[in-house]
Amino acid sequence: MLALAAALAVAGGGGRAAAADPTVSVTGAWTRAMPSVVTAGEFYMVIENRGRAPDRRVGAESPACAKLEPYESHAGMAGMRGMRPAPGGAIDLPPGRVVLEPGGLHLMCTGKRIDIMAGTRVPVRLRFRDAGEVAVELAVRE
Amino acid sequence: VRGKSRGGPAGLAAAVLLALATGGAVTAHAYTFHGLVSEARPRAADFSLTAHTGKRVSLRDFAGKLRLLYFGYTHCPGICPTTLAEANQALRSLPPRQSARIRLLLVSVDPARDTPERLAAYLAHFNPSFVGLTGTAEEVAKVAAAYGIYYRVVEGGSPTEYIVDHTSVIIVVDEGGFVRLLLPYGTTAKDIAEDLGHLLR
Numbered sequence: 298m299l300a301l302a303a304a305l306a307v308a309g310g311g312g313r314a315a316a317a318d319p320t321v322s323v324t325g326a327w328t329r330a331m332p333s334v335v336t337a338g339e340f341y342m343v344i345e346n347r348g349r350a351p352d353r354r355v356g357a358e359s360p361a362c363a364k365l366e367p368y369e370s371h372a373g374m375a376g377m378r379g380m381r382p383a384p385g386g387a388i389d390l391p392p393g394r395v396v397l398e399p400g401g402l403h404l405m406c407t408g409k410r411i412d413i414m415a416g417t418r419v420p421v422r423l424r425f426r427d428a429g430e431v432a433v434e435l436a437v438r439e
Numbered sequence: 440v441r442g443k444s445r446g447g448p449a450g451l452a453a454a455v456l457l458a459l460a461t462g463g464a465v466t467a468h469a470y471t472f473h474g475l476v477s478e479a480r481p482r483a484a485d486f487s488l489t490a491h492t493g494k495r496v497s498l499r500d501f502a503g504k505l506r507l508l509y510f511g512y513t514h515c516p517g518i519c520p521t522t523l524a525e526a527n528q529a530l531r532s533l534p535p536r537q538s539a540r541i542r543l544l545l546v547s548v549d550p551a552r553d554t555p556e557r558l559a560a561y562l563a564h565f566n567p568s569f570v571g572l573t574g575t576a577e578e579v580a581k582v583a584a585a586y587g588i589y590y591r592v593v594e595g596g597s598p599t600e601y602i603v604d605h606t607s608v609i610i611v612v613d614e615g616g617f618v619r620l621l622l623p624y625g626t627t628a629k630d631i632a633e634d635l636g637h638l639l640r
Binding site for chain 1: 513514516517518520521524528557560561562563564565587589593600602604605606607608623624625
């Protein structure tokens, strides 16, 4: 009931949500500890859109990275692996879950500004077209 | 009983490709490998490259060890660190008497940026027993071709920031120098450990 009320309040506010919009949530966010000499890294997470309408991740920032952009890993012939920027630089969020994971869609951190060490946490702010900003802390795994 | 190599270095690339294409062959052994079994067991092509220590080394220098050959590069942000982290976790989960008999060799497909010094700094993060190998562009190309490994620099980068697409597979060479197993990208640490543990049993 409370959720419904919140949803109505959001809808009443013109459909553009504040930072605390509950329709989009992020869980299981993590990245891998990387050698200091590596200036890039991949950020993984599960983004859930609980709303009925599609949303879109339109931006992301982290104090740990000069740039944070969606990339997609792909598999080719003969065990080839590579990655490319996600089309349009955005992540579409139909109602449901989008999984960012190794070997698939992920956020690429380039121009790394700090050492990403195991046991520390990396703050990230994600911007969604409709749901607004969501703050996330990534766990750093070995 | 180890048979004679049917392929030799020339047949090795074909065997690697065939296994990758067919998903390996089913064996009649009681143990079922997670990786792709190399039924032909071609002799692994020997090579000489510059190690992260600055010394020239050859594959043969590690004879008597189970060798895990992986072609990658240090600027690789996801695929290579995932593979190296899983392999490292696998090695750490094995009893020391087994892990001591394994050497992981990372052959750089980006020798222009991967100097021995950079490889040393990179690999220290994962496991001090990992060996980094680099060389001239021609040297690396020759070794990669012998193992059926493809790589290419992706257009659109800058001269210093670029992505290299590459075949991502761990090639397992046994103590005698024969290719036994391919561990494709995505093989978990647990599965790698079980397969290596079985080869070293």
